[in-house]
Amino acid sequence: MTQQHPPTPPSGEQPRRDDTTHFGFRSVDKDQKAGQVADVFHSVAGKYDLMNDMMSMGIHRLWKRFTIELSGVRPGQRVLDIAGGTGDLTMKFSDLVGPGGQVVLADINASMLQVGRSRLTDRGYAGNIEYVQADAEHLPFPDNSFNAVSIAFGLRNVTDKDQALRDMTRVLKPGGKLMVLEFSKPTNPLLSKAYDLYSFNALPLMGQLIAGDSASYQYLAESIRMHPDQDTLKGMMDAAGLVNCKYFNMTGGVVALHVGIKP
Amino acid sequence: MFPGPTLQAALTRVIEGALNQALELDPPGRTALLEVLARPVQFSITEPAPLTLTLTAVGEQVSVGGSPVEEPALELSGRPLAFAALALGDNSVFASGRLTVAGDTATAHQLQRTLEQLNPDWEGALAQHIGDIPAHFIGQRLRAAIRWSKSAFSVLNANVEEYIHEESRSLPGRRELEATFGDIDQLSLQVERLDARIERLSQQSGLPHPADLPPEHS
Numbered sequence: 469m470t471q472q473h474p475p476t477p478p479s480g481e482q483p484r485r486d487d488t489t490h491f492g493f494r495s496v497d498k499d500q501k502a503g504q505v506a507d508v509f510h511s512v513a514g515k516y517d518l519m520n521d522m523m524s525m526g527i528h529r530l531w532k533r534f535t536i537e538l539s540g541v542r543p544g545q546r547v548l549d550i551a552g553g554t555g556d557l558t559m560k561f562s563d564l565v566g567p568g569g570q571v572v573l574a575d576i577n578a579s580m581l582q583v584g585r586s587r588l589t590d591r592g593y594a595g596n597i598e599y600v601q602a603d604a605e606h607l608p609f610p611d612n613s614f615n616a617v618s619i620a621f622g623l624r625n626v627t628d629k630d631q632a633l634r635d636m637t638r639v640l641k642p643g644g645k646l647m648v649l650e651f652s653k654p655t656n657p658l659l660s661k662a663y664d665l666y667s668f669n670a671l672p673l674m675g676q677l678i679a680g681d682s683a684s685y686q687y688l689a690e691s692i693r694m695h696p697d698q699d700t701l702k703g704m705m706d707a708a709g710l711v712n713c714k715y716f717n718m719t720g721g722v723v724a725l726h727v728g729i730k731p
Numbered sequence: 732m733f734p735g736p737t738l739q740a741a742l743t744r745v746i747e748g749a750l751n752q753a754l755e756l757d758p759p760g761r762t763a764l765l766e767v768l769a770r771p772v773q774f775s776i777t778e779p780a781p782l783t784l785t786l787t788a789v790g791e792q793v794s795v796g797g798s799p800v801e802e803p804a805l806e807l808s809g810r811p812l813a814f815a816a817l818a819l820g821d822n823s824v825f826a827s828g829r830l831t832v833a834g835d836t837a838t839a840h841q842l843q844r845t846l847e848q849l850n851p852d853w854e855g856a857l858a859q860h861i862g863d864i865p866a867h868f869i870g871q872r873l874r875a876a877i878r879w880s881k882s883a884f885s886v887l888n889a890n891v892e893e894y895i896h897e898e899s900r901s902l903p904g905r906r907e908l909e910a911t912f913g914d915i916d917q918l919s920l921q922v923e924r925l926d927a928r929i930e931r932l933s934q935q936s937g938l939p940h941p942a943d944l945p946p947e948h949s
Contacts, residue, residue: 530740537740537796563789718737725736 551622756851770804
């Protein structure tokens with residue numbers, strides 16, 4: 469049975485213990501969140517692309533296209549695609565860097581990585597792509613390794629976002645670009661209401677009908693509401709040591725692309 | 732900027748898809764165009780809404796972007812009508828300043844040549860959907876229509892030109908103009924020679940050149 473949450477996050481003004489974090493609207497121990505997020509993605513990995521197309525009505529491809537365009541990635545460069553999932557961005561980056569460059573598709577979730585690897589290989593993408601199961605908070609790469617780092621629809625699932633942003637900055641080369649594509653806060657109140665209605669009613673129902681799992685899509689809607697808004701995330705990127713941080717609202721702020729440069 | 736990144740991405744995606752599909756129909760033309768686009772070529776439409784389209788070769792495809800790139804090999808800027816005129820073969824858009832060009836002129840010439848030589852096999856593409864004979868029938872009619880319209884346009888042009896120059900005498904004829912311009916060039920050359928001669932004579936006589944004398948006060 470689809471659980472119908474009201475589209476309001478808990479008034480989280482009560483002080484949260486330092487060892488807890490959000491998992492959707494719930495508070496969970498920090499060391500449990502990664503496991504619970506992993507369960508969500510193990511459950512949806514097989515139908516992930518289909519669900520993305522259904523939920524966003526295909527618009528997620530345009531959001532990703534704009535991200536690629538702003539990346540400025542050139543032939544011969546090294547790119548890290550964190551939470552790369554089924555490899556939408558990796559595919560485009562692979563074309564851009566060419567045979568002389570390299571793209572690393574990193575995801576914490578083995579199921580997603582497996583789906584991504586199969587999909588890319590089936591489409592003939594091989595040779596300049598490396599697959600790494602990695603946690604965004606503790607990236608297994610040396611400092612100053614990549615010309616560009618992207619994380620698309622992944623940051624909100626990370627337990628310690630500040631730590632993840634710091635580590636992504638660390639692995640960037642000086643002058644390198646970090647791009648965070650993530651759901652955000654709609655700028656129009658009317659759109660916001662319609663979006664809430666859609667997220668908390670249609671998404672879990674679609675999840676149930678297509679992926680056979682409404683709870684994961686209930687989590688998706690809740691985690692979007694708990695994610696920092698545009699200006700907060702920009703402040704977090706500044707604090708992580710990036711400069712020239714700015715964001716681009718897309719589809720009325722439903723999604724925002726944040727970009728920052730490592731000095 | 733174009734209204735919103737999402738719409739901009741949608742527009743560039745449509746253009747990119749159409750362009751690559753058209754290039755599929757002309758493999759040699761595609762290869763030549765990809766060589767030209769090894770470095771980005773940028774088209775900036777200034778009005779009514781500023782819009783930038785950047786073409787770059789990525790693998791075997793042309794990638795169309797909607798954001799300005801840092802160092803385009805070539806940048807063409809102007810209004811949509813000027814781009815339309817150029818597409819129809821009107822090269823005067825550059826001389827009149829309706830289109831401005833910045834960057835590598837060799838790339839500009841190469842791009843122009845490549846675009847002129849593009850010849851997609853529309854008939855072959857149509858034949859895949861409706862069959863060879865209907866496609867050939869439609870192709871023949873289309874080619875005849877295009878030939879006729881080109882010829883009619885050029886005849887109309889010649890007639891209008893002749894009327895203006897020869898019958899209404901509103902403007903001088905091309906040959907008259909050429910003769911006048913020739914005379915002006917000749918005169919200019921003679922004046923330069925005369926100047927050089929005076930200069931030489933002044934140097935021989937030790938007197939200053941007349942042009943260097945102070946103006947006389949009456």
